[in-house]
Every structure is written in structure tokens, then in C-alpha cells.
Amino acid sequence: MSAGIEKTGPGAQIARRIVTTVPKPVLLMVLTFFIGGLAGGALLLVPEWSRLVFRQSLMRAYSAPLENGTLLGADQLGRALEWRLLAGLAISLGTAALVTAIATTLGIVMGLLGGFFGRTADRIVTLVIDATWAYPTLLLAVVVAGIQGPGVSTVVWALGLTLWAAMARIVRAQVLVLREQDFVLAARALGYGKLYIAIRHLVPNLVPIWILMATLFVALTIVAEAGLSFIGIGAQSPTPSLGKTLAEGFSFASSSSWPLLLASLVIVGLVTSLNSLGDHLRDILDPKGRVPAFRTPRMRAIMQREQAAAAPAASPTVLAEEVSVSIRREPGEDVPVLTGLSLALGSERALGIVGESGSGKSVAARALIGLLPAGLVLSGGRVSWQGGGIAELDAETLRGQRGRFIALVFQDARASMDPLYTIGDQITEALQAHLPQDAASARKAAREILARVGLDDPSHFDRYPHQLSGGQMQRAALAAVLVLRPRVLIADEPTTGLDVTTQKKIVALVRDLRREMGMAVIWISHDLDLVTEIADDIMVMYAGQVVETGAVSDVLRAPSHPYTKGLIASRPSRDIAPKSLLPAIAGNVPEPGKWPISCRFLPRCGNAVAACSAGQPLLEGGTDRRVRCFNPVTPVREIPA
Amino acid sequence: MSTRPGAATAETGGFYSRCEWCRTITAALGKLAYSLLVLLIVAAVAFVGLRLAPGDVTTQLLDPTRATPAELEALRRELGLDLPVAVQFWNYMTGLLSGDFGKSLLTREPVSAIVLNAGAYTVALAVTAFVLTFALAIPLGILAASRQGSMLDRIIGLCCGLLIAIPNFVLAILLINLLALWAGWLPVAGSGTWKHLVLPALALASDPLGFATRLVRISYLEQAAMPYVDALRIRGVAETMIRWRHIMRNALLPVISLAAVQVRTLVGYTLIVEVIFRWPGLGKRLVDSILTRDYAVAQGLTVLLALVVVLSTLMSSLLYRWADPRVRSS
Numbered sequence: 001m002s003a004g005i006e007k008t009g010p011g012a013q014i015a016r017r018i019v020t021t022v023p024k025p026v027l028l029m030v031l032t033f034f035i036g037g038l039a040g041g042a043l044l045l046v047p048e049w050s051r052l053v054f055r056q057s058l059m060r061a062y063s064a065p066l067e068n069g070t071l072l073g074a075d076q077l078g079r080a081l082e083w084r085l086l087a088g089l090a091i092s093l094g095t096a097a098l099v100t101a102i103a104t105t106l107g108i109v110m111g112l113l114g115g116f117f118g119r120t121a122d123r124i125v126t127l128v129i130d131a132t133w134a135y136p137t138l139l140l141a142v143v144v145a146g147i148q149g150p151g152v153s154t155v156v157w158a159l160g161l162t163l164w165a166a167m168a169r170i171v172r173a174q175v176l177v178l179r180e181q182d183f184v185l186a187a188r189a190l191g192y193g194k195l196y197i198a199i200r201h202l203v204p205n206l207v208p209i210w211i212l213m214a215t216l217f218v219a220l221t222i223v224a225e226a227g228l229s230f231i232g233i234g235a236q237s238p239t240p241s242l243g244k245t246l247a248e249g250f251s252f253a254s255s256s257s258w259p260l261l262l263a264s265l266v267i268v269g270l271v272t273s274l275n276s277l278g279d280h281l282r283d284i285l286d287p288k289g290r291v292p293a294f295r296t297p298r299m300r301a302i303m304q305r306e307q308a309a310a311a312p313a314a315s316p317t318v319l320a321e322e323v324s325v326s327i328r329r330e331p332g333e334d335v336p337v338l339t340g341l342s343l344a345l346g347s348e349r350a351l352g353i354v355g356e357s358g359s360g361k362s363v364a365a366r367a368l369i370g371l372l373p374a375g376l377v378l379s380g381g382r383v384s385w386q387g388g389g390i391a392e393l394d395a396e397t398l399r400g401q402r403g404r405f406i407a408l409v410f411q412d413a414r415a416s417m418d419p420l421y422t423i424g425d426q427i428t429e430a431l432q433a434h435l436p437q438d439a440a441s442a443r444k445a446a447r448e449i450l451a452r453v454g455l456d457d458p459s460h461f462d463r464y465p466h467q468l469s470g471g472q473m474q475r476a477a478l479a480a481v482l483v484l485r486p487r488v489l490i491a492d493e494p495t496t497g498l499d500v501t502t503q504k505k506i507v508a509l510v511r512d513l514r515r516e517m518g519m520a521v522i523w524i525s526h527d528l529d530l531v532t533e534i535a536d537d538i539m540v541m542y543a544g545q546v547v548e549t550g551a552v553s554d555v556l557r558a559p560s561h562p563y564t565k566g567l568i569a570s571r572p573s574r575d576i577a578p579k580s581l582l583p584a585i586a587g588n589v590p591e592p593g594k595w596p597i598s599c600r601f602l603p604r605c606g607n608a609v610a611a612c613s614a615g616q617p618l619l620e621g622g623t624d625r626r627v628r629c630f631n632p633v634t635p636v637r638e639i640p641a
Numbered sequence: 642m643s644t645r646p647g648a649a650t651a652e653t654g655g656f657y658s659r660c661e662w663c664r665t666i667t668a669a670l671g672k673l674a675y676s677l678l679v680l681l682i683v684a685a686v687a688f689v690g691l692r693l694a695p696g697d698v699t700t701q702l703l704d705p706t707r708a709t710p711a712e713l714e715a716l717r718r719e720l721g722l723d724l725p726v727a728v729q730f731w732n733y734m735t736g737l738l739s740g741d742f743g744k745s746l747l748t749r750e751p752v753s754a755i756v757l758n759a760g761a762y763t764v765a766l767a768v769t770a771f772v773l774t775f776a777l778a779i780p781l782g783i784l785a786a787s788r789q790g791s792m793l794d795r796i797i798g799l800c801c802g803l804l805i806a807i808p809n810f811v812l813a814i815l816l817i818n819l820l821a822l823w824a825g826w827l828p829v830a831g832s833g834t835w836k837h838l839v840l841p842a843l844a845l846a847s848d849p850l851g852f853a854t855r856l857v858r859i860s861y862l863e864q865a866a867m868p869y870v871d872a873l874r875i876r877g878v879a880e881t882m883i884r885w886r887h888i889m890r891n892a893l894l895p896v897i898s899l900a901a902v903q904v905r906t907l908v909g910y911t912l913i914v915e916v917i918f919r920w921p922g923l924g925k926r927l928v929d930s931i932l933t934r935d936y937a938v939a940q941g942l943t944v945l946l947a948l949v950v951v952l953s954t955l956m957s958s959l960l961y962r963w964a965d966p967r968v969r970s971s
Contacts, residue, residue: 400877403876
């Protein structure tokens with residue numbers, strides 16, 4: 001493995017991950033069985049040694065382990081169990097290797113044929129897969145046994161000819177995804193043949209699937225071989241297959257239960273270690289199957305640990321004091337993503353939060369609503385709604401306030417709706433959760449709010465989320481929160497995925513609704529122009545910090561922080577994708593955990609002085625205007641009020 | 642909470658849902674036609690496959706060294722083997738369509754009679770195992786998921802691992818030794834009373850139970866981490882509603898697909914479990930017919946069991962369509 005550092009082929013990479021990630025005992029068990037299988041193979045192939053496996057001796061029949069010169073005892077014919085079990089291991093693993101070779105090869109070929117070689121090929125392949133699938137593996141084994149008589153090769157053919165279908169399905173699905181990827185499209189554009197692309201570009205990407213399925217097939221074959229031999233369809237006497245040894249042990253259990261016990265132990269041990277290896281491989285190789293190993297405790301529990309500070313006298317609607325949020329991977333290994341966020345949102349005010357992706361805007365939104373995404377924890381500070389700290393509220397009060405007092409709409413509106421219920425149903429549900437009423441009046445209110453957000457076709461009420469366009473979906477998501485007429489609406493990049501015309505319509509809609517309902521709004525965006533259309537105040541964020549705040553007109557007229565200036569300079573960038581670089585500022589927002597100890601903007605700043613690398617600037621200034629910079633473009637104190 | 646919000650859609654379907662019904666029926670017919678095509682292939686494979694078996698069936702019924710050629714010829718004609726293969730296949734397929742699965746070569750008993758006798762046993766066993774699997778897997782999986790990382794979760798996970806790792810015939814042996822031979826509570830094998838059903842059903846359900854519990858757990862955890870769950874919380878919907886109305890319904894969708902896979906697994910396992918417990922069902926009859934080289938019975942039962950698998954796949958895909966609006970309107 002040490003030499004593999006330079007080699008970065010998929011195989012070498014995967015092998016390294018397997019060796020480092022799979023627990024050593026599991027690897028050791030699998031390796032032991034594998035070596036046992038090799039030894040058993042040698043035992044069967046070398047004639048002088050194979051006598052050990054088959055030599056009968058009635059004198060030592062039914063010996064217990066360590067009796068009559070045996071290590072593990074002997075069976076009903078006095079054959080030494082240690083040799084028979086080793087040979088059985090070889091037969092099981094050999095069968096498994098053959099089956100796996102047949103099934104995975106067929107599976108890859110058929111999967112590629114279906115996924116990459118045209119519609120007709122796909123139809124035929126799918127039909128063959130489905131027809132194969134109709135035969136349960138053991139059923140086909142029995143049929144094959146009928147054709148060519150019982151035996152180990154029956155097991156090989158039966159399993160090889162059914163298991164490939166499972167592999168082919170997965171390969172086909174994977175190829176359908178792969179064929180749309182850049183490298184495949186590029187290769188096709190360059191005129192390479194399909195066969196060449198399949199072998200050169202697709203097959204290497206199937207290595208993880210191959211490893212996973214191979215592990216699965218090996219375990220399945222061992223169980224099936226033993227089971228078939230047990231009922232007389234598989235290996236026949238005197239072949240020392242594990243299933244045969246088990247079956248004979250079962251028949252003669254009244255005389256000695258050792259053969260039964262030992263054969264069971266070998267089978268279960270082998271299958272358990274292979275399954276365990278398979279589970280770990282799935283974690284490594286299949287990103288979809290991975291479930292977060294650790295779930296964040298409820299935010300309330302963490303917040304309770306924070307000491308309760310006295311509510312300030314003049315209470316803004318939403319108040320954040322020195323709020324910090326971290327990613328918690330291991331306890332004690334927190335990586336901050338948001339530090340020292342303080343803001344005060346007065347009733348009916350509109351605040352815009354701007355910054356590039358990764359500046360901590362969305363995390364700030366989630367902290368303000370008191371519900372952080374899984375994996376993030378509140379590591380300091382305090383959030384208050386209407387003058388009361390939310391840490392002190394019990395779960396039920398908090399639930400009652402969410403939606404009714406404060407609401408949040410997401411960037412991805414579709415993901416914020418349950419796909420299995422209609423839009424109308426989910427709006428009604430939100431309404432009923434806070435204001436229980438009869439179904440008819442709830443539906444009426446839901447229809448009214450849908451009409452208000454511009455979904456006035458009555459059929460929209462009965463549509464499912466997947467039946468609406470992106471713009472319609474964002475309107476529906478707005479309706480689902482506005483139906484409760486919340487006092488505060490947080491909109492987290494609600495127009496990012498939409499086209500410019502739809503963006504403008506949504507912004508205009510929220511502006512009107514804000515006036516109509518007397519809502520306070522926090523509008524989060526990377527797009528300065530959209531924010532200026534709706535906000536009274538603006539807050540610029542960079543790398544988890546607020547770098548500048550002030551009234552929109554003041555900040556736009558005379559930006560103080562070099563980053564703000566850069567953002568303003570990049571303004572005609574409306575159609576640039578959110579993650580692309582800002583034309584006026586070179587570089588990227590550093591990832592959490594990689595923030596400089598100096599001023600976090602220093603690496604990208606064109607205005608830096610010596611003091612900037614010495615330490616972090618504070619957010620300084622009056623109540624109306626603050627900036628976090630040692631060398632501001634426009635010093636805050638000189639700005640006329 | 643006086644009315645269920647879900648009721649809101651029921652009466653307002655109108656035009657939209659009627660159109661959806663047309664689509665559902667069209668899709669169902671399409672799937673049915675496809676299933677028939679699959680069955681045709683399955684039956685053809687069984688027909689051709691068993692013709693590949695060594696020797697003419699007549700030589701297995703009559704000793705060729707003693708029987709006269711006339712006797713062999715008569716038997717051939719009786720079994721329809723004198724006809725061209727294509728005609729034989731046609732007769733066999735049309736027979737299948739009218740429910741004629743052939744006749745035993747040894748006893749001349751119609752396969753349909755065997756199916757009626759033995760089928761009841763297999764249905765009793767498989768249905769018990771199927772119900773047992775899902776009646777336990779769904780609550781256990783949800784319990785483990787909602788207490789993720791707890792001791793209970795780990796114990797359930799360990800049990801699933803064991804159920805999957807211990808082959809069902811090994812488990813069968815263990816159960817026989819423990820509950821039948823040692824404790825004497827249940828009969829070792831055979832049939833007759835409900836007590837005879839317990840051990841084979843447990844052995845049959847073990848593996849599917851382990852898989853299904855794991856799937857329910859993972860599916861629940863996956864759904865609980867979806868953005869719509871956070872969105873529901875942010876809208877202030879109560880946790881009980883989120884859990885039972887949203888997470889559960891989404892999490893149980895993959896179980897519909899799994900159910901069909903489990904029918905396939907159960908059909909395969911009945912072959913082994915019925916032999917071990919001498920349970921006089923289709924699986925045991927099929928293994929017996931192979932060991933006694935009664936190919937007509939083997940062929941008939943094989944097609945029948947494949948039919949069960951195809952039908953369960955068809956039903957599960959229709960059920961999925963009904964449960965998931967995304968599939969319904971695509």
C-alpha cells in the first residue's frame with residue numbers, strides 16, 4: 001500500500017480506503033477464511049493429501065475433538081473433521097468465486113448493453129432481466145439439478161445464471177447516470193466508438209459496484225450451496241462440502257453433535273464476516289446508503305446550557321446576540337461556521353443579508369429560527385423573539401411560534417414540500433397546526449392565499465409538488481408560510497434557481513405582502529440588486545462574520561469594507577451562477593476550518609495594510625453603520641449621518 | 642386537529658383525478674401485458690430447459706431393456722411426445738392458459754391436483770412468514786430508527802445481522818434442537834396442527850425479517866433527514882404529525898418494492914424449509930419430483946412458482962403507483 005500513494009487509479013484508491021476503514025478484526029476474519037480455503041484447495045488437489053479428507057476409520061467414528069488423534073473430532077465414518085471442514089471451505093469459496101465471476105461478468109455486460117447501446121437493446125435486456133428475476137435462485141437451482149443431476153456444478157450454473165440479473169439492474173441504472181456525464185459526452189463528441197468508451201470510461205467507474213456485488217454474491221453462494229447440499233440437490237457424498245457435512249451431522253446428531261455444531265459454526269462465521277465486510281464496504285463505496293452516524297441533539301437542549309441573559313428593555317422583534325454556530329464532527333472538535341452574529345430586527349423592517357456562498361448567511365437564518373440543520377450546533381450566543389430568549393421556551397411553545405410568529409422559506413422550495421401530499425393539503429396542514437378549524441374554512445383560507453401569491457388556477461390546490469414549475473413551487477412555498485400571516489419572514493435565497501423575470505415577480509410579491517401584512521422581512525441573497533429592491537437595511541457577510549451593516553442607501557453610496565465595495569463593483573453579474581467567482585474580487589471564500597487567524601478577508605483584499613495580518617478587526621461604528629476593517633475604503637466615522 | 646387535513650383533497654379531485662384514473666388503468670394494462678410476456682418466456686425456458694435433461698422420459702418410466710418398442714411407442718403417444726416439438730410447445734402453452742399444468746409421469750396425477758393439495762400448505766406457510774416478517778419489521782425498524790444510537794437500536798441491529806448471517810436451514814436445525822427436541826414444545830416436523838407451522842414459518846421468515854427491519858430503519862432515517870421535515874418543523878407542524886403523516890408514509894414506500902422481492906425470496910426458501918420440516922407443500926413436491934425425475938410435475942410447479950413471483954412484482958408496482966403520486970403522473 002505504501003507504494004500506492006503515487007498511483008491514483010480507482011482500484012488503488014478503493015483498496016487503500018478499504019484497508020484503512022474496515023475494522024481490523026473483520027479483515028482478519030475474512031483473510032483467515034480465505035487462507036483456510038486456499039489450504040483446503042491444496043488438500044483436495046494434491047492426491048497424497050486428499051486421502052486425509054476421505055480416509056475412513058470406523059474405530060474413530062463420532063470422536064469428539066482431540067479424541068483418537070483428531071483435532072476437531074470425526075464424523076459418522078470416522079473421517080477427520082478438521083480436514084473435511086478445510087476442504088469444505090475450499091469448495092464453498094471456489095463455488096463462490098466461480099459464481100461471482102459468471103454473475104458479475106454477465107451483469108456488467110448486460111447492464112452496459114441495456115444502458116449504453118440503444119433503446120432496442122435496452123428493451124430486450126430489461127425483458128431478459130425480468131424473466132430471469134421471475135425464477136427465484138433456489139428454484140432455478142432445483143430446475144438445473146433436474147437437467148444435469150445434482151452436484152456442485154449445478155449450484156454454480158443455477159446461481160451464476162440468476163444472480164447476474166441483480167447486478168445487471170444496478171449496472172444499467174449506474175450507466176444511465178454515467179452516460180450523461182461530461183467525460184462520456186466529451187469522448188462521444190470526439191468520435192470514439194461506443195465499445196471503446198464503454199470499456200475505457202464506463203467499466204472503471206463500475207469498480208465500486210463490482211466490489212459490493214461480489215461480496216454479496218460470495219456470501220449468497222455460500223449459503224445457497226450449503227442449503228442445496230443440505231436438501232440433497234447440491235454436493236453428493238463423499239464430496240466434503242460444508243452443506244453436506246452439516247446435513248450428515250444433522251442426520252447423525254443423536255450419536256455426536258460435534259459435526260453439526262462445527263459445520264454450523266464455520267458456515268455462520270464465514271457468512272457473518274463476509275456480511276460485515278459487505279456492510280463496511282457499502283459505507284465506503286455507496287454514498288447513498290450512508291446514514292448520518294450522528295444526529296444533532298435538539299437545539300433547545302444545547303441552548304438550555306447557555307446562561308439566560310436579561311431581556312433588553314427596548315425589544316426588537318428578532319434579536320441575535322453574539323450567536324456562533326459550529327459543525328460538530330467529534331465532540332470537542334468543533335469547526336466554526338458562524339461567529340459572533342449580532343442583529344436586531346425591528347417590527348416591519350426589512351433586512352437584506354448578502355455575501356457569496358459559504359459566507360454563513362443560510363446558517364444565520366437557521367440560527368434565527370432556532371432550528372439548525374443536522375450536524376450543526378449553537379456554540380454560543382442567544383436568539384430572542386419578541387424580547388424572550390428562545391432557549392427558555394419549551395418545545396410546544398417554540399412550535400407554536402414557528403410558522404405563526406416567524407417563518408422561513410427555502411431556496412429549494414420543492415425540497416421543502418413532502419412529495420406525497422398536494423400543495424393544498426400541506427398549506428391546510430400548516431394552518432390547522434396553529435389554528436384548528438373545520439376543513440372547509442381551512443381549505444378556503446388555503447385557496448385564498450394561493451390566489452394571493454398568484455397561483456389562482458383552482459387546480460393548483462390539488463397539484464403535487466412535482467407537478468409545479470420552479471416559480472410556481474416558490475409561490476406555493478410562500479403560500480404555505482404566509483397562510484399563517486407570520487410577523488417575521490426569513491427568505492433564504494428564495495429566487496436563486498429561477499429565471500430573472502420570475503425572480504422579479506417573487507420579489508415584488510414579497511414586497512407587496514410585506515406592506516399588506518405588516519411583516520418584518522429578512523431577505524438573504526448573493527444578489528445585491530435583488531436585496532436593494534426590498535430591504536431597508538443591509539448586512540454584508542463574509543466567512544461566517546458580519547463585515548458591514550447599514551442602511552441600504554448609505555452602504556451602496558459609500559461602501560466602507562473592501563469586500564462590500566467589491567460586491568458592488570460586481571453588480572452587473574446577475575446571470576452569473578452563484579458559485580462562480582466575483583469579477584471584481586479574485587479568489588474564493590475560504591471554507592470553514594480554513595479561515596485565516598488574521599482578518600478573514602486578507603487573502604483577497606486589495607486594500608490591506610500591515611495591521612491586517614496581525615489580528616482580527618472588530619465590527620465597529622455607530623448603531624446605524626458598522627464595519628469590520630482596519631483600513632476601510634470609506635471610514636465609517638466620516639460618513640455624514 | 643378536528644379534521645384531518647388529508648381529507649381536503651378527497652372531494653376536490655374532479656377533472657384532474659378522473660384523468661389520473663385513465664392513466665392508472667392504461668398503465669395497469671401495460672404492466673399486465675408485460676407480465677404476460679415475461680411469463681411466456683419463463684414458461685418457454687422451463688419447457689426447453691427440462692427437454693435438455695438427459696434421456697427420453699419414457700426410458701425413465703419403462704425399463705428400455707425389457708419393454709417392447711410398441712409399449713414405448715404407446716407411452717410416447719399417450720404423453721404426446723410423438724408430436725413435433727413445436728406442436729408439443731403449442732399444446733403445453735395452450736394447456737397452461739386453460740390451467741392445465743400437465744400430468745405426473747409417475748402417478749398420472751394432474752399437476753393442478755397436486756397444486757390444489759400442496760398449494761394450501763405452501764400458502765399457509767408463506768403467508769404466515771410474510772405477515773410475520775412485515776408485522777415485526779415495520780415496528781422494529783421504526784423503533785430502532787427513532788432511538789438511533791441507543792442500546793435498543795444496537796440490539797435490534799445485532800439481531801438483524803444474526804438473522805441475515807445465520808442461513809435459514811442452520812436456524813431450522815437450531816430451532817428443532819432447542820424448541821422441539823430439548824424443550825419438547827413443538828413437533829420436530831410434519832404437518833397437521835398449527836404447532837407444526839410455527840418452526841417452519843420462523844425459519845422461513847428469519848432472513849426476510851432481518852433485511853426488512855434494516856430497510857425500514859434506514860429508510861426512516863433517510864426520510865427524517867430530508868429538507869421537507871425541517872420545513873414542516875419551521876412551519877410549526879407538530880412532531881407527531883411530522884412523524885406519522887410524513888416521515889412514515891415516505892419511509893414505507895421502499896417497503897412496497899421490498900415486499901415483492903421478499904415473495905421471491907420466500908418462494909425460493911420454501912424449497913429448503915419444506916424439505917427440512919417435511920412440510921407437504923409445493924416446494925417439497927418440487928424437490929421430490931426432481932429427485933424422482935418426474936419432469937412434468939417439476940415443469941408445472943416451476944412455472945406456477947414463477948407465476949407467483951411475476952404476479953407479486955406486478956402487484957407491488959401497481960401498489961407503488963397508487964402510493965406515490967410522482968410515479969402516478971409520470
